[in-house]
Amino acid sequence: MRNTLATKLLFELSQPGRRGGLMPACDVPEHSVDELLPGACVAAEPPPLPELAEPDVIRHYANLSQQNMSVDTHTYPLGSCTMKYNPKRNERFAALPGMANVHPYQPDESLQGMLQLLYEVQQILAEIGGLDAVSLQPAAGAQGELTALLVAAAYYRDTNQTSRRKVLIPDSAHGTNPASAAMAGFDTVTVKSTPKGYVDMDDFRSKLDETVAVFMITNPNTLGMFDRLIKEIADAVHDAGGLIYLDGANMNAILGITRPGDFGADMMHYNPHKTFSGPHGGGGPGAGPIAVRSKLEPYLPSPVVVKEGDEYRLAFDRPKSIGRVRSFFGNTGVLVRAYSYIRTHGPDGLKRVSENAVLNANYLLSRVKHIFPVPQGDRCMHEFVASASSLKSEKGITAMDIGKRLLDFGFHAPTVYFPPIVKEALMVEPTETESKASLDSLAETLFRITEEDAEFLHEAPHSTLISRPDEVKAARDPVLSWQPGTQA
Amino acid sequence: MPYVLNTPQDQADMLAAIGVSSVEELFEMVPAELRLDRALDIPAAMSEMELTAHMQALSGRTRNADDTVCFLGGGSYDHFIPAVVDYVSGRGEFYTSYTPYQAEASQGNLQAFFEYQTLITQLTGMDVSNASLYDGGSSASEAVLMCIGATRRSGKVVIPACVHPEYRQIVETFLTNLNVQVEVLETPEGLVQPDQLASILDDTTACVLFQQPNFFGGVQDMKELVEITHKAGALAVVAVDPISLGLLTPPGSYDADIVVAEGQSLGSPMAFGGPYLGIMACKEDFVRRMPGRLAGQTVDRRGKRCWALTLQTREQHIRRERATSNICTNQGLFALRASVYLAQMGPQGLRDVANLSLQKSRYAAEQISANERFSLAFDTPTFKEFVVRDAAGEVESLIKHALSQGYFAGVPLGQWYPDMADCFLVCVTEKRTKAEIEGLATCLAQAPANAAAVR
Numbered sequence: 002m003r004n005t006l007a008t009k010l011l012f013e014l015s016q017p018g019r020r021g022g023l024m025p026a027c028d029v030p031e032h033s034v035d036e037l038l039p040g041a042c043v044a045a046e047p048p049p050l051p052e053l054a055e056p057d058v059i060r061h062y063a064n065l066s067q068q069n070m071s072v073d074t075h076t077y078p079l080g081s082c083t084m085k086y087n088p089k090r091n092e093r094f095a096a097l098p099g100m101a102n103v104h105p106y107q108p109d110e111s112l113q114g115m116l117q118l119l120y121e122v123q124q125i126l127a128e129i130g131g132l133d134a135v136s137l138q139p140a141a142g143a144q145g146e147l148t149a150l151l152v153a154a155a156y157y158r159d160t161n162q163t164s165r166r167k168v169l170i171p172d173s174a175h176g177t178n179p180a181s182a183a184m185a186g187f188d189t190v191t192v193k194s195t196p197k198g199y200v201d202m203d204d205f206r207s208k209l210d211e212t213v214a215v216f217m218i219t220n221p222n223t224l225g226m227f228d229r230l231i232k233e234i235a236d237a238v239h240d241a242g243g244l245i246y247l248d249g250a251n252m253n254a255i256l257g258i259t260r261p262g263d264f265g266a267d268m269m270h271y272n273p274h275k276t277f278s279g280p281h282g283g284g285g286p287g288a289g290p291i292a293v294r295s296k297l298e299p300y301l302p303s304p305v306v307v308k309e310g311d312e313y314r315l316a317f318d319r320p321k322s323i324g325r326v327r328s329f330f331g332n333t334g335v336l337v338r339a340y341s342y343i344r345t346h347g348p349d350g351l352k353r354v355s356e357n358a359v360l361n362a363n364y365l366l367s368r369v370k371h372i373f374p375v376p377q378g379d380r381c382m383h384e385f386v387a388s389a390s391s392l393k394s395e396k397g398i399t400a401m402d403i404g405k406r407l408l409d410f411g412f413h414a415p416t417v418y419f420p421p422i423v424k425e426a427l428m429v430e431p432t433e434t435e436s437k438a439s440l441d442s443l444a445e446t447l448f449r450i451t452e453e454d455a456e457f458l459h460e461a462p463h464s465t466l467i468s469r470p471d472e473v474k475a476a477r478d479p480v481l482s483w484q485p486g487t488q489a
Numbered sequence: 490m491p492y493v494l495n496t497p498q499d500q501a502d503m504l505a506a507i508g509v510s511s512v513e514e515l516f517e518m519v520p521a522e523l524r525l526d527r528a529l530d531i532p533a534a535m536s537e538m539e540l541t542a543h544m545q546a547l548s549g550r551t552r553n554a555d556d557t558v559c560f561l562g563g564g565s566y567d568h569f570i571p572a573v574v575d576y577v578s579g580r581g582e583f584y585t586s587y588t589p590y591q592a593e594a595s596q597g598n599l600q601a602f603f604e605y606q607t608l609i610t611q612l613t614g615m616d617v618s619n620a621s622l623y624d625g626g627s628s629a630s631e632a633v634l635m636c637i638g639a640t641r642r643s644g645k646v647v648i649p650a651c652v653h654p655e656y657r658q659i660v661e662t663f664l665t666n667l668n669v670q671v672e673v674l675e676t677p678e679g680l681v682q683p684d685q686l687a688s689i690l691d692d693t694t695a696c697v698l699f700q701q702p703n704f705f706g707g708v709q710d711m712k713e714l715v716e717i718t719h720k721a722g723a724l725a726v727v728a729v730d731p732i733s734l735g736l737l738t739p740p741g742s743y744d745a746d747i748v749v750a751e752g753q754s755l756g757s758p759m760a761f762g763g764p765y766l767g768i769m770a771c772k773e774d775f776v777r778r779m780p781g782r783l784a785g786q787t788v789d790r791r792g793k794r795c796w797a798l799t800l801q802t803r804e805q806h807i808r809r810e811r812a813t814s815n816i817c818t819n820q821g822l823f824a825l826r827a828s829v830y831l832a833q834m835g836p837q838g839l840r841d842v843a844n845l846s847l848q849k850s851r852y853a854a855e856q857i858s859a860n861e862r863f864s865l866a867f868d869t870p871t872f873k874e875f876v877v878r879d880a881a882g883e884v885e886s887l888i889k890h891a892l893s894q895g896y897f898a899g900v901p902l903g904q905w906y907p908d909m910a911d912c913f914l915v916c917v918t919e920k921r922t923k924a925e926i927e928g929l930a931t932c933l934a935q936a937p938a939n940a941a942a943v944r
């Protein structure tokens with residue numbers, strides 16, 4: 002059934018003379034290009050793009066799409082990524098003309114519906130986070146982290162505390178945390194975790210001093226555990242004059258249950274493309290709105306949306322602002338989808354989301370803990386991390402083998418080898434939009450795989466379009482674009 | 490709860506299997522004193538039908554390029570989007586998938602990214618493209634960081650005033666804590682003057698961030714500017730409008746080191762500023778400093794050609810604080826949109842879009858400046874944008890008037906350039922018709938003005 006002709010590269014499908022998009026004739030008096038532009042600036046030929054007709058393009062991409070697993074088609078228990086169902090109404094709303102065809106430099110008076118929506122998103126995200134002020138500008142979680150750290154740096158500069166150079170980050174943290182801290186110009190200091198992923202309090206205390214600017218913490222943490230000592234940690238950081246940053250990638254576990262601001266966070270980001278159902282788009286887009294306490298509000302990027310009487314406007318006149326981290330307002334289209342999702346649920350609905358996400362994860366955990374050791378124990382929040390390390394030592398079966406073999410059974414693999422503190426980690430996040438039946442099937446499949454022959458598993462997957470790619474070759478002599486004259 | 494599948498019976502069965510009596514018990518880990526003891530104070534739930542009405546009302550209170558003739562540009566453009574783009578990016582197998590970490594289950598995305606990278610190198614004439622960054626502005630700032638690393642020069646970076654002012658603001662934000670200065674090269678004539686460029690560069694300059702066409706629409710020979718930059722030992726970053734490359738010489742031909750672009754004009758809606766597409770392409774030498782994901786060609790165990798993410802040791806999930814960037818989630822779906830757009834347009838289609846934009850924009854410049862109240866601020870060749878000076882100096886009321894007549898007339902420039910408070914930037918894409926252009930010119934000519942101010 003595979004159409005291998007249509008999935009040749011665009012460049013291999015190209016036929017000189019084929020045309021897809023045709024433009025109308027020019028309806029204004031036309032000059033020769035050389036009259037209008039300096040000769041040195043004009044290319045003799047248009048760029049050497051492929052030449053295709055519209056049916057070529059559609060058949061090519063329709064066939065390529067079928068080579069992907071996706072949330073619409075498969076269970077996708079990818080830990081930390083919250084691969085929940087992406088509601089179709091969100092897409093329809095984002096395509097409305099007053100959402101999609103709006104230019105970012107329109108006058109405020111022409112933007113009242115859009116600004117109202119964004120203003121409400123600011124309010125809602127402040128409330129869910131238990132914080133005071135929101136910037137919708139960051140384009141993804143990582144950019145939210147960076148933005149908040151730049152806000153913290155501006156706050157310290159403004160209050161003459163520039164000796165605060167350190168950012169504490171647990172060894173279980175996502176890689177974006179230390180990378181963001183480095184980009185913001187801070188020195189990173191790693192804090193150890195206990196086997197359950199909690200902050201190692203002795204190590205933490207030994208590293209906390211008056212040079213600490215920010216402690217970046219993920220709670221629930223990357224093992225899917227809520228750190229009970231969070232308030233104690235936050236109080237200690239605050240007593241030392243530092244700030245707490247909450248990596249909000251795991252908000253799907255705690256909506257309406259507990260709020261970062263209430264457990265001590267001063268700043269946080271959301272990943273609306275996880276928690277609030279923005280589709281992941283094969284890698285993006287996302288958005289990374291941040292929420293902060295009021296003392297940090299003056300430093301947020303500009304503009305923010307303000308309401309005066311019944312009018313909404315973009316406020317740029319914010320002298321202490323860090324400036325900008327991206328052009329225009331932000332990833333508005335993702336925020337429109339998040340708004341649609343939140344308004345679909347309301348306060349009770351969001352709480353039910355978290356309850357069911359946690360229920361599904363615990364149920365799955367109860368079904369797989371007999372198969373794989375789960376170092377964190379019997380309970381989790383919205384995700385858990387199982388370890389294949391005993392399978393590896395006994396039979397040579399790795400986490401990667403298991404992930405790959407799951408593909409054969411129509412399940413996307415869990416996140417493997419993350420967080421770094423668990424050996425042979427399989428990080429499983431079912432989300433609330435999977436059924437008991439699909440979780441049962443996933444658990445049974447995992448069990449079945451552990452009974453399989455190790456050699457057979459090393460060769461998995463067996464039924465996908467390709468077998469395992471040679472990644473060493475890909476990195477050793479990188480081929481990053483198609484070259485004319487090369488053959489399939 | 491439209492998206493949860495668990496029935497009350499399922500929940501009871503699952504709780505029993507777990508060995509707890511209530512969902513509440515599952516949250517024991519969260520200390521009671523940290524719990525929210527009330528409902529979230531957010532608006533109540535709405536059915537799909539109610540929400541549809543609400544969203545339509547919000548949309549209805551937002552003017553847009555469907556109901557108002559759009560002459561706005563400055564990095565976000567009302568270009569035509571062929572239906573094929575929406576069809577492909579609307580396929581759930583694309584838009585509901587994740588980053589292709591599991592190559593065997595993501596060949597569609599990986600091949601699409603490999604094709605995107607190739608298309609961008611064809612467009613720019615550069616060696617390598619990544620698989621996307623967030624937007625044009627953050628691509629520019631990432632490029633500047635690459636240059637600081639590659640040259641080991643951390644004194645300053647130079648940005649001409651005719652580069653998008655928001656790009657400059659972003660670079661400034663990124664560099665504040667890294668102790669690298671941003672030096673602005675004034676461009677009173679609307680273009681970079683080679684001798685002034687030469688005199689501002691020194692041996693601590695990491696790079697110059699150029700833009701072609703620049704923020705004012707101006708086009709100039711880039712070769713000399715890049716040579717001057719290289720002579721000073723600095724690198725040349727060039728921000729381009731990808732549509733312009735249907736006509737203009739590719740930056741690879743004038744030896745640019747890194748090319749960045751806002752890719753929105755390649756088939757993505759304006760959507761009030763995002764999500765867009767950060768394009769970045771560079772010379773081979775810099776590939777290991779590049780931020781973001783790269784799809785590479787390889788073979789599988791049976792020797793079959795396939796694709797996988799590669800050179801990941803640059804990235805945050807491997808290298809943590811020593812990564813080339815913190816970027817994780819990128820703009821994959823918008824890279825896909827750009828690819829479909831370019832595949833559909835092809836070389837001739839892209840040239841046609843560029844030429845129509847050029848011709849129509851020239852016509853609009855002539856029509857608007859035919860009235861004595863208006864003149865072109867710069868005497869330079871331009872591509873699809875140009876700066877109009879209002880002798881009455883009443884840009885704000887002019888824009889308001891035009892809006893009341895159904896036009897987004899232009900972007901006022903005083904917000905970024907205090908000495909250009911009497912100027913606005915007009916953009917004309919291939920979508921604007923002769924009648925719309927003449928309509929705008931007439932509307933501006935008839936706008937009320939404080940007569941005394943008109944010379």
Ligand SMILES: Cc1ncc(COP(=O)(O)O)c(C=O)c1O
Nearest residue numbers: 081141142143175250287817818
């Ligand atoms: C725990 C955690 N933190 C931060 C991030 C970064 O967010 P983004 O990918 O939106 O930049 C992720 C996303 O993968 C994550 O899982």
